[in-house]
Amino acid sequence: MKPPSTRPSRYTCLAGLLALCMVCASPIWAQQRQVRVGVYANEPKILMGQDGQISGILGELLNEIAREESWQLIPTPCDWQTCLDLAQNGTIDLLPDVAFSEARARLLDFHQQPSLYSWSQLYSREEANLQSILDLKDRRIAVLDRSIQQNYLQMLLDSFGLQARLIPVQSLAEGFELVTKQQAEAVVANQQFGDFHAPHYQLRSTPIMFQPVQLFYATRKGSNSELLSSIDRHLREWRDSPSSYYYQTLQRWGGERPRLLVPTAAWWGLAILAGLLLTALGGALLLRRQVAEKTRHLKASEQRLNTILDSVEAHIYIKDHELRYQYANRKVCELFGVPLAQVVGQTDQDFFDAATVASLHENDRRVLLLGERVETEEINRSPDGALEQTYLSVKLPLRHPDGSIYALCGISTDISEHKRNLEQIHRLAFYDLLTGLPNRRLLLDRLQHALAQRGRSQLDGALLFIDLDNFKDINDTLGHDMGDQLLQQVALRLSSHVREEDTLARLGGDEFVLMLEGLQLQLPESITQIETVASKLIQVLGEPYVLQGRSHTSTASIGIALFSEAQGTMDELLKRADLAMYEAKAAGRNTLRFFNPEMQAEVSARTTLENDLRQSLSARQFVLHYQPQVNAQGQLLGAEALVRWQHPSRGLVAPGEFIPLAESTGLILPLGRWILHSACQQLVTWAADSGREQLTMAVNVSARQFHHPDFVNDVLAVLDETGANPQRLELELTESHLVQDVEAMIVKMDQLKARGVRFALDDFGTGYSSLSYLKRLPLDQLKIDRSFVRDLLSDSDDEAIVRTIVALGAGMDLQVIAEGVETLAQRDALLRLGCQRFQGYLFGKPEPAQRLEQWPRPADASSA
Structure with a gap:
């Protein structure tokens, strides 16, 4: 019943017999701290799971922090207002999903690193036809009681002189139900909750968006500073690692590859908002010149508009025909690091490098000279090149009553963090974290495309299944860290010996796949070409590796299957390449084999x-x-x-x-x-x-x-x-x-x-x-x-x-x-x-x- 044994070198045996190592470790147990956490229904950010534990994006992040900090989380279910009151009086220690405001900062403490970014959006039935803030006149709008959204929306309506009925609700679900029952025309919700639940209530998102916010965990003023410090530390560490639990959680709760960087509705909403605001400004200036007695009212209206523009988490500005700044809100001044007085009259040359200035001016001239409305991504760099940020910019012309253009208005939203998050999610989904090579999912996508192209291009291709010989021995004897180092070096060697148009992927473990395309259909020539590539790879992979300062030798076996012989299916092609690889193993390893029918006969016999x-x-x-x-x-x-x-x-x-x-x-x-x-x-x-x-x-x-x-x-x-x-x-x-x-x-x-x-x-x-x-x-x-x-x-x-x-x-x-x-x-x-x-x-x-x-x-x- 003994499996055949493989005999190592005699010197290895002697060394193995005489080696001695002792490893001792003592576990250290830390006392758990009980942390009371307020939980209200705000999917997908925070909710109470079916198992009675905290769930959602912020819930799972807090669970992971608690695990690493030895906290015992005690969920406290409550509605939003009750949760807020409990956090302020200290009955609960932490309340997730709290938007920062100066008023709340007087009653609560917040950590520094935001846990999520969001914005407010209106959701309605299809027939409501809400397209802009002006459409809210005389409408019934459900909004979370005593929330920042309620105060902000009321201020926004007042600034436009609009009358609307705000219906306070205790939960977002209650607000969505009111709209469904036609007891309200719209409901205000954060974008994550709204997009997650709107289809269930047969509602749709409207172009009306406002108040980008940063979300935090909050605690009673002057309490639990150590909790906030620990949360900050974990968030900073996670943000710096592409494979961190933070990005994996975002992906799990809806981080599939987005098709748009920012919703199209956001672009239109911001543009319409800017147009309305600028129209109000122009009207205010005209009224001030024509009607002296309304100066006081005009200044008050202008102050309200400036307050709105300064509270928006976007960069809003106006430039004249000479591309000099005529207006800039608070975000623009913070970006430039100077007060408004030192921004007005300046041009982009004073704040950005030459390449950025050229790109910005090209877009600006399209607006000022051609009257175009420009929506584009802009990458802005500081003069010294140290700071680089990506913006989604909407620029539109400002016109006199006769239609002539006198300035442009721009609204630029910083999407740098969003872009980085998308890149990390994309890398998690399509690339192997250890080697940086495409993973199985991306390989299959490209393989399917290559097989479809083959019929049109009249060219052949091949799949090379590469498996390291005796890799398990390396993990068993040297440890998994050394095995990972070897896999990284193998990936580098393979990458340096393949063409750019070919695809090299890691399937997992010690298995790599190389997909060759553009081969001649004539078998002798294509086989010779493939054999040359495979032989070179075997030679390269057989050269010594340096692991922790010591030389180590490893070899590889390669199985090869041609596109033209695999009946045009991915599964058949992968199976044949895999069988050929095992045939190479059986032939003594460190060699290559092409698929042939005898391999299938052996499989059948087995x-x-x-x-x-x-x-x-x-x-x-x-x-x-x-x-x-x-x-x-x-x-x-x-x-x-x-x-x-x-x-x-x-x-x-x-x-x-x-x-x-x-x-x-x-x-x-x-x-x-x-x-x-x-x-x-x-x-x-x-x-x-x-x-x-x-x-x-x-x-x-x-x-x-x-x-x-x-x-x-x-x-x-x-x-x-x-x-x-x-x-x-x-x-x-x-x-x-x-x-x-x-x-x-x-x-x-x-x-x-x-x-x-x-x-x-x-x-x-x-x-x-x-x-x-x-x-x-x-x-x-x-x-x-x-x-x-x-x-x-x-x-x-x-x-x-x-x-x-x-x-x-x-x-x-x-x-x-x-x-x-x-x-x-x-x-x-x-x-x-x-x-x-x-x-x-x-x-x-x-x-x-x-x-x-x-x-x-x-x-x-x-x-x-």
Whole structure:
């Protein structure tokens, strides 16, 4: 039942046997702080999940911070107004999704880094036909009671002299229901909640947008400063990392690739708002010249308009025909770092670099000279080039009554953060974070496009499936960090040897795919071209890598499938390339193979064998053979149980043909239970014979079987069912068991050891086990691998390895037995080196139990 072992270099074996490392770690437990959090329904930003926990974008971010800070979050469900009151009086510690305002800052404390950006928008039924702020006259508008939106909208209506009825509601859902029931014409909501819920209520977003805001977590004034500091620290760290939990959360709650950077409605809304505001300004100026008695009212109106323009989170400005600033709101002055008096009369040359000035003036002249309305993205850089920001700009002409243009009005919204977020979301969705290469999703998109293009271009293509050889050994021996470094270096080497028009992607793990396009349809020429590329890649990947200052060699196997031979489907093409890669592995690795029909035949044969194996398990078509284990005098000490498959048509099948298949399909679990049960029944038979009751039974256990959660219970159940003596049962493990959760492995061994079960480490010397682990494992015996015994008489290195193993066993009070002993000369050499126990063809082949019972009465196992 032992899988074939791969023998490393002799020097690696000696080094592995003599290495020693100890790793100790002590967990540190921190006391959790209870944090009361107000939760009101404002999907997708904040809501109470079905499990009673805080959910939504801000809820999941707070859960992650709480996990890392050891906080215990206690949700407090409440409506918006109640939550706000509870936060102000300190009943709750944190309230998510709070827009900052000076009035609230007098009652609440906010952290510095905004958790989200949003704006307010009106939602209505289709027939309401709300297109601008003027359409709100005499309308009923639902708005969240005592919210910033309520105050801001009332101020906006007053500035235009409009009368509208604002209906206070306690929740946004209540406001949407009022519109649905036609008890209101529109409802004001933040954009995230509105876009998320509007389809459910059969409402639509209107072009009326206002008040861009920054959202925070808030707490009672003068309280919980440490909570806010921790939130700020996590938000800053997340914003700097493209793979952070922040961007993953945004993507999970609706971060699919957006088709527009900013909604088109925003552009029209801002443009219409600017036009209305500027019309009001022009009217105010005209009235001031014509009607002296209305000067006071005009100044008051102008002050209100300036207040509105200064409160908008957008850069609003007016330029004359000489492109000099005639007006700038607060945001423009903050951007330039000077007061309004030092902005008016200046041009862009005073604030931006030459390239930015040229681009801005080109757009400005289209407005002033041609009367165009310009909507575009503008990238502005400071004169020293240190600051670069992206804006969505809407520019429109301002006209005299006769239609002549006297100035332009511009509204520029900073979308730099939004652009960065989109780029990070796009990278998360379509690129591998470790290597920066396209991931499976992007590869499939490009592959589908390439297959569609092939029919029109009359050119061929190929898929190269690249898999690193023995990559798992690197992770197991050097650690996953070194494995990641190797993957990054492999990606760099591959990228530097492929054409720009080709696609190189990482599918995951150590699998890479190269898609070649534009190949000639003539097979000899295209195959030669592909083979040249693949051979070069094999050569490049086979050159030494430097990992932590040490040289390491790795190779790769490449499977190749042509577009023209894959029947035009992606799945068939990927499957063929994958099969060809496995054919390259089977051919000895570090090579390439093209797909051919014989590969499919092998796959079919393997499927047939798997089906036969499943049926044989049900039909009990397996038998156990036993190979004797003897002492120096040739006396029988015990036997190793080895499974054989009694196939109904193929006869007796050796384990090398079906054990690897059983491992890969999971059938090793029921097969392993049957082997253990049959071996224990044989122990019971021997126990009834006073001359054989001391014999031991060695049973191989696969790594998959041992690490199964029910393994210990299965072994104990078999011992109880059969009545076998646990002290005569010896479970053989290999060093491959040590690569998975050694601590859990030791716990299982101790549990079985407590019942008397013995353990042997099989194929010792062929792996990379640490002596620090070996010292901790409750072992009874080491088995010298047959590869060292085979060349013992002709290879001094093998002799040194055997001598080291024997000395190690003596030093650690472990029995040592040599496998694969076939000649008397080998046995005598092992005796000279101190080995006293043997197993091999010299003493007997694996045979049925009846043949083993013909041996002379065995010696007491304890005597050797």
